[in-house]
Amino acid sequence: MTSEATARGRAADGEPGWKGEPGDTSTLLGRPAVGYLDAAADTLAAVKREILHRLAPEPGRRLLDVGCGNGTDVLELAARVGPSGEVVGVDVNERAIEEARARGTGTGVPASFLTASAYALPFPDDHFDGVRAERMVQHLAEPAGAITELARVTKPGGRVLVADPDHGMWAPDLADRESTRTVLTWWFENIRNPWIGRRLSGLLRAAGLAEVQVKPMPVVLDGIAAADGLTGLSDAIRRAGEVGVLPPERVSALTGDIAEREADGGFLMYGVIILAEGRKEG
Structure with missing residues (x-):
């Protein structure tokens, strides 16, 4: 983001145009975290299935979910490991x-x-x-320290799996490329680590993990409701206009473009979740 765009992203009284606190997971993209996570679960079902498969939640295994949110994934894992196993979910958000x-x-x-x-x-x-x-490291002030801690509590031979979006790779199908790039850059700069996806492999290696693998998982958001549910696109465009990141005519053009594409079933938005995993040696 240029210095000009940064300046235009602030309200006239000097207050930040975005009211959330970067890294505060009690709200995500301006919405309560619990509701946001429920809305995102169906969209990211393929990602969750892949993580589940790679964790191999067989009977008797002991597994941990860091940044577990509303606990849905923990309960799924626990059902797989059975009474002889154990699954723990932790989150900094008490609610x-x-x-x-x-x-x-x-x-x-x-x-x-x-x-x-x-x-x-x-x-x-x-x-x-x-x-x-999953989708936790993007919010942290010190990602390297957290991944080192994940590795610490993992048994030798065990796996650490981290999945996060790379917010530099979101691609809505809109005609105005300049305005689209401007609003997305501004919007996702309110996430502490918007490009964390591309850094995960290096962070796992730096934590001493071996056999680090990376798998990009495509995300297709079919329709504006899906795009809003996961990325808040419509809200981003509206707020960008309110704080002067985009002039009113460009806001109108973007919203009109979305409405036209949505009317004929043609609005799509694409993204990538990066899944990185490594094995603890010893």
């Missing part, structure tokens, strides 16, 4: 942990939930067979 515990009540699966920081996990070294973190 999300409360919701996760409520969803787990009465399920009978071996799942537990704790409020904890990714930088200081309350577990001994070499404790889990596998650790996952």
Whole structure:
């Protein structure tokens, strides 16, 4: 983002145009985190299936989900490992942990939930067979420290899997390229690490993990409702106009373009979730 765009992204009184706090996961793109995660789950079903497959949640295994949100993925894993296994979900957001515990009540699966920081996990070294973190590292001030901590609590031979979007790769099908680039750059700069996807492989290697693999997972958002649910595109365009990132005529042009494409079923937005995994040696 240029310095001019940064200046135009602030309100006239000097307040930031975006009201959220970067890295604050109680809200995500200006929405309550719990509702946002529910809305995103169906869109990212293929990504979640791939992570589930790679974690190999067989009976008796001990698994950890860091940044577990509402706990849905933890409960799925716990159902797979059975009563002889254990799955723990941690999140810094106390409200999300409360919701996760409520969803787990009465399920009978071996799942537990704790409020904890990714930088200081309350577990001994070499404790889990596998650790996952999905769309969590993008919000952290110190991604390297968190991934080192994920590796610490993983057993030798165990796997660490981290999945995050690369927000520099979102591509809505819109005619005005300059305005589209401007609004997306401004919008995703409100995420602490908008390009974290492309850094994950290096971060896992720096944490001492071996056999690091990377798999880009395509995301196709078919229709503006899907795009808004995962990226907040319509809200981004509206807010960009309110704070002067885009002039009113360009806001109108973008929203009109979306409406026309949506009317004939032709609006699409593409993106990528980067899945990186590595094995702990020893």
